[in-house]
Amino acid sequence: MSEQIVIKESFRDKVATVDKKGKRVWVFPQKPEGKLFNLRTAFTVFYLLLFFGLPFLKVNGHPIFLINILERKFILFGQIFWPQDFFIFALGMVVFIVFVALFTVVFGRVFCGWACPQTIFMEMLFRRIEYLIDGNAAQQKMLAKSPWNTDKILKRTTKWAAFWLLSFIIANTFLAYIIGVDEMYKMISEPFALHIGTFISLAVFTTVFFFVYLWMREQICTVICPYGRMQGVLLDRNSMIVAYDYKRGETRGKFHKNEQRAIGDCIDCEQCVKVCPTGIDIRNGTQLECINCTACIDACNRMMDAVGLPQGLIRMASENNIAKNRPWVFTVKMKAYSLVMVVLLGVLVWLLASRTDVGITLMRTPGQLYQEQPGNKMSNLYNYKMLNKTFSEKEIELVPENFKGEIKLVGETKLKIPKDGTASGIMFVYLDKSEINGRKTPLRIGVFENGKKISTISTSFLGPFNGNN
Ligand code: SF4
Ligand code: SF4
Numbered sequence: 001m002s003e004q005i006v007i008k009e010s011f012r013d014k015v016a017t018v019d020k021k022g023k024r025v026w027v028f029p030q031k032p033e034g035k036l037f038n039l040r041t042a043f044t045v046f047y048l049l050l051f052f053g054l055p056f057l058k059v060n061g062h063p064i065f066l067i068n069i070l071e072r073k074f075i076l077f078g079q080i081f082w083p084q085d086f087f088i089f090a091l092g093m094v095v096f097i098v099f100v101a102l103f104t105v106v107f108g109r110v111f112c113g114w115a116c117p118q119t120i121f122m123e124m125l126f127r128r129i130e131y132l133i134d135g136n137a138a139q140q141k142m143l144a145k146s147p148w149n150t151d152k153i154l155k156r157t158t159k160w161a162a163f164w165l166l167s168f169i170i171a172n173t174f175l176a177y178i179i180g181v182d183e184m185y186k187m188i189s190e191p192f193a194l195h196i197g198t199f200i201s202l203a204v205f206t207t208v209f210f211f212v213y214l215w216m217r218e219q220i221c222t223v224i225c226p227y228g229r230m231q232g233v234l235l236d237r238n239s240m241i242v243a244y245d246y247k248r249g250e251t252r253g254k255f256h257k258n259e260q261r262a263i264g265d266c267i268d269c270e271q272c273v274k275v276c277p278t279g280i281d282i283r284n285g286t287q288l289e290c291i292n293c294t295a296c297i298d299a300c301n302r303m304m305d306a307v308g309l310p311q312g313l314i315r316m317a318s319e320n321n322i323a324k325n326r327p328w329v330f331t332v333k334m335k336a337y338s339l340v341m342v343v344l345l346g347v348l349v350w351l352l353a354s355r356t357d358v359g360i361t362l363m364r365t366p367g368q369l370y371q372e373q374p375g376n377k378m379s380n381l382y383n384y385k386m387l388n389k390t391f392s393e394k395e396i397e398l399v400p401e402n403f404k405g406e407i408k409l410v411g412e413t414k415l416k417i418p419k420d421g422t423a424s425g426i427m428f429v430y431l432d433k434s435e436i437n438g439r440k441t442p443l444r445i446g447v448f449e450n451g452k453k454i455s456t457i458s459t460s461f462l463g464p465f466n467g468n469n
Contacts, residue, residue: 016279016289017218026144027218027279028137034298040114044124047115055176062391063180070178080389080420084359088351095344102337104234108241112228113293118220121170123277123293126163126213133159137274160214167209171202218278222289231288237319238331242292244283244314245322255307265309272296272314282314358394358417359387360447362457365426370462376433380461385424388417394449401444401456405431429461436463
């Protein structure tokens with residue numbers, strides 16, 4: 001018995017996809033099938049429609065999503081975000097990280113198996129193409145071992161061509177998110193030499209995707225992805241994970257027809273291992289390599305049905321649920337994470353709701369003091385910069401709020417900001433001397449659009465030093 005335990009524990013000393021000599025062990029997973037896989041397929045269809053379709057969606061002729069990192073221009077849900085809105089992005093990222101942490105504490109790594117683009121592309125697109133061309137897992141193994149005959153050359157070139165094409169489509173889709181489909185059409189129609197840099201980047205990214213899905217595969221999840229590495233700290237005994245019910249399953253043993261099961265329910269068919277895309281045996285417990293794809297649940301349920309035993313030997317469950325038969329509980333840790341999440345989400349919503357369509361910066365012109373003006377007045381010179389975050393031109397009016405005075409633009413009669421653009425210039429603020437309150441008088445200027453106040457700018461007016469300030 002102790003020898004058996006030592007052997008069983010030996011899985012901890014090695015990586016499932018690396019042999020004793022340190023060479024890669026290629027995984028040939030069996031094609032998954034079952035209720036969960038069908039659900040995952042339905043989700044994938046929706047996901048891929050969204051991924052490939054979003055760059056083509058437009059509102060009033062403008063993309064609904066654009067993540068132009070190069071020009072620092074972002075459109076999310078039809079709203080333009082400029083670098084000035086970066087703090088909203090930063091907070092959005094914090095909310096996202098907390099959400100991922102909370103989600104992982106509660107539901108384990110289900111994101112990896114069901115929503116991560118790497119898994120979706122690998123398991124639901126590239127792997128399916130592979131099944132179509134190379135055949136099932138056993139046929140794939142045979143093909144890998146076989147010499148380079150006509151059949152192998154034909155299958156390999158067909159697969160590589162299909163993988164390359166798909167990688168090219170994915171790279172183009174990512175590019176469409178960055179520069180927009182209109183810009184892409186333009187590039188295609190213009191001479192190649194004009195956009196050589198973009199085409200080289202496209203070729204590089206296509207090659208990277210091709211290499212990832214042809215060669216790297218599960219190594220991305222098990223060796224490279226930092227999220228996978230974090231599981232050890234995020235998961236606890238109450239987290240929902242894909243788990244083998246060892247209490248019910250052990251002692252495992254082969255099933256014999258018409259037997260009255262006197263040992264554990266695991267019939268040691270290894271179907272759960274054969275479908276695993278990361279090549280692990282979930283019966284060894286939670287492992288870093290498990291991406292929670294749930295393929296082993298389907299496989300085991302199918303076997304349980306076949307031998308007339310109840311489903312759920314492998315299921316979504318917490319360690320406490322299996323070890324102590326405890327129902328799932330919303331722990332203090334989960335509550336604390338949820339609270340932080342709700343607060344951050346609230347702040348994010350408030351920032352988005354209070355975000356104005358026009359961004360204004362107003363600063364006194366450097367090196368300029370106050371100027372004496374006729375009529376017992378003084379003036380200060382200011383530089384303004386205005387940003388229009390919408391797709392329509394804006395006409396803005398600046399109105400004194402807390403002072404009697406005048407605002408005069410230099411060289412302009414109206415303050416117009418072009419759509420999705422900026423306007424800058426200089427202006428004078430005139431103030432009655434009686435309004436000046438020492439060295440720095442605080443001013444508030446109302447910003448109006450079509451007679452409606454949209455924001456207030458706070459600045460100061462520089463006056464003469466009167467001995468008290
Ligand atoms: S152990 Fe199961 S859930 Fe985990 S990766 Fe393998 S098949 Fe997917
Ligand atoms: S599929 Fe189920 S019954 Fe078969 S080896 Fe895995 S856990 Fe045991």
